Amino acid sequence: MNIENLIRPSLLTMNPYVSARHEIKGDEHTYLDANEFPDGDWNRYPDPYQAELREKIAREKGVNTENVFLGNGSDEVLDLLFRVFCTPGKDRALQFTPTYGMYRVLAQLNDVELSSIPLTTSGDLPLDPSLENYLNNSQFKLIFVCSPNNPLGTLVKRNELIRLLECSPGLVVVDEAYIDFASAESVINLLEEFPNLVVVQTMSKAWASAGLRIGMAYAQSEVIEWLNKVKPPYNISGPNAQLAIQKLSENRHQSAIKEVVQRRRLLRSALAKLACIKFIYPSETNFLLIKSAKATEIKIFLGERKIIIRDRSSDVKNTLRISVGTEEECNRLVKLIQQFENEESTVYRS
Ligand SMILES: *Cc1c(COP(=O)(O)O)cnc(C)c1O
Numbered sequence: 001m002n003i004e005n006l007i008r009p010s011l012l013t014m015n016p017y018v019s020a021r022h023e024i025k026g027d028e029h030t031y032l033d034a035n036e037f038p039d040g041d042w043n044r045y046p047d048p049y050q051a052e053l054r055e056k057i058a059r060e061k062g063v064n065t066e067n068v069f070l071g072n073g074s075d076e077v078l079d080l081l082f083r084v085f086c087t088p089g090k091d092r093a094l095q096f097t098p099t100y101g102m103y104r105v106l107a108q109l110n111d112v113e114l115s116s117i118p119l120t121t122s123g124d125l126p127l128d129p130s131l132e133n134y135l136n137n138s139q140f141k142l143i144f145v146c147s148p149n150n151p152l153g154t155l156v157k158r159n160e161l162i163r164l165l166e167c168s169p170g171l172v173v174v175d176e177a178y179i180d181f182a183s184a185e186s187v188i189n190l191l192e193e194f195p196n197l198v199v200v201q202t203m204s205k206a207w208a209s210a211g212l213r214i215g216m217a218y219a220q221s222e223v224i225e226w227l228n229k230v231k232p233p234y235n236i237s238g239p240n241a242q243l244a245i246q247k248l249s250e251n252r253h254q255s256a257i258k259e260v261v262q263r264r265r266l267l268r269s270a271l272a273k274l275a276c277i278k279f280i281y282p283s284e285t286n287f288l289l290i291k292s293a294k295a296t297e298i299k300i301f302l303g304e305r306k307i308i309i310r311d312r313s314s315d316v317k318n319t320l321r322i323s324v325g326t327e328e329e330c331n332r333l334v335k336l337i338q339q340f341e342n343e344e345s346t347v348y349r350s
Contacts, residue, residue: 001195001196003195003220003222003223003226006085006141006170007084007226008084008085008091009087010087011084011229011230014229016230017233019034019045019048019233019234031044042238042239044238045238046236046237046238046241048233049228050070050236050241051065052241052245053070053214053241054068054070057070057216057248060248061186061218062188063188063191064221066221067191067218067219067220067221067224068216068217068218068224069217069218069219069223069224069228069231070215070216070235070236071214071215071216071227071231071235071236072213072214072215072236073202073204073213073214073215074175074200074202074204074215074216074217075102075106075215076213076215076231076235077200077215077217077227078102078103078106078173078175078200079109079110080227080230080231081142081171081173081198081217081227082107082109082110082112083110083230084223084226084227084230085142085170085171086110086112086141086142088110088111088112089111091112091113091139091141092115092138092139092140092141093112093113093115093141093143094114094115094117094135094140094144095114095115095116095143095144096117096118096119096125096126096144096145096146097116097117097118097119098119098149098151098152098312099144099150100146100150100177103144112141115140117131119152122154123149123152123156123281124156124160125145125156125160125163125164127160127163127164132163133167135164135167136167136169138169139169139170140168140169140170141170141171142170142171142173143164143168143170143172143173144173144175145172145175146175146177147161147174147175147179148176148177148178148179148181148182148283148284148285150177150178150285150287151287151289151310151312151319151321152281152289153178153281153282153284153285153287153288153289154281154282154283155182155183155184155284156174158184158187161174161187161190162190162194165190165194165196165197169196170196171198172194172196172197173199173200174187174197174198174199174200176199176200176201177200177201177202177204177205178205178206178285178286179201179206180205180206180207180257181205181206181257181260181261181264181284181285181286182284182285183284184284186201187199191218191219191220195220197219198217198218198219198223199217199219200215200216200218201215201216202214202215202216203244203247205285205286206260206286207247207248207253208247208253209243209244209247212240212244212247213236213240214236214240214241214244260286260324261286263324263330264283264287264288264324266330267288267322267324267330267333267334268280268283268288270334271288271290271334271337274334274337274338276292276293276294276298276340276341276344277291277292278292278318286323286324287322287323287324288321288324289312289316289319289322290319290320290322291317291318291319292318292319292320293318294340294344295311295313295318295319295320296311296313297340297344298320298337298340299320301336302336302337302340305336307329307332307333307336309321309322309323309333310322
């Protein structure tokens, strides 16, 4: 695969912004190059390529630093993928639905036509020889697969992703925002075998750091270099990078994730006992997608009692998406839906 054939042609002649300082190492210099204020806690511009944080993340994930890109949340990573690889008004991208809403928003922002192919009812890729043949001959620059899927919660099987990678001439972007809650391993270890793979992750979910706005892309180094050329020079703030480094060194982390997964199981079995909930999707994430003929009513009932959940009915009929909260929050949620059910049946009888 030749990356230059996929890049938006206008970028090939672009001169990226060069920070005055990015080749200087160490703190012992006198910096009079960037019009910063001479003193203060955060008076200096941060490292444009986030060397320290990228190294830490690379080590954590078992890849080289040159295979890691950091964005201001994975939303920035996804936007940059459109900007680097798609010519507005010309190139096309593909998603498998239902899926994360930002692919559509970013495609529209970048004037890129986005096609949708539905996942199977069990959340698998609908791969068959005719689709594989279609993909092989199509001009999709980017193909988005959200696995584990938001909003379904289901995981796309590794062998299906491999088949997709094999038949896609463009880049396959696997959004693994929830992978640390899943029973399966990340596809990061397929990067060497498939140069068209981009894995996107985030510190916003399992890393308990949505406020820090740190998203990651893992890909072959050429892809990472292009993302770095196109991104805003100082896209990760200094304090955020430092807090992220601190977060990555906490050992408590793995057990905290296990607790959330355990609580998801408990929440699932408690919700499954309620008659107004018809189906709960299998979840490999920190949320549950539930199906109920009373979805809208449940959401309103909970909202009136200051519990906010997400109505996903526009994507999957009669569904609500519920994040796994603290034990107390989960208990309160179950109790209130139980109360909703009791009140409904009273109304029904009278
Ligand atoms: C939450 C989520 C993200 C995270 O976005 P950030 O910008 O990193 O906070 C990305 N992809 C999916 C599918 C998500 O659900």
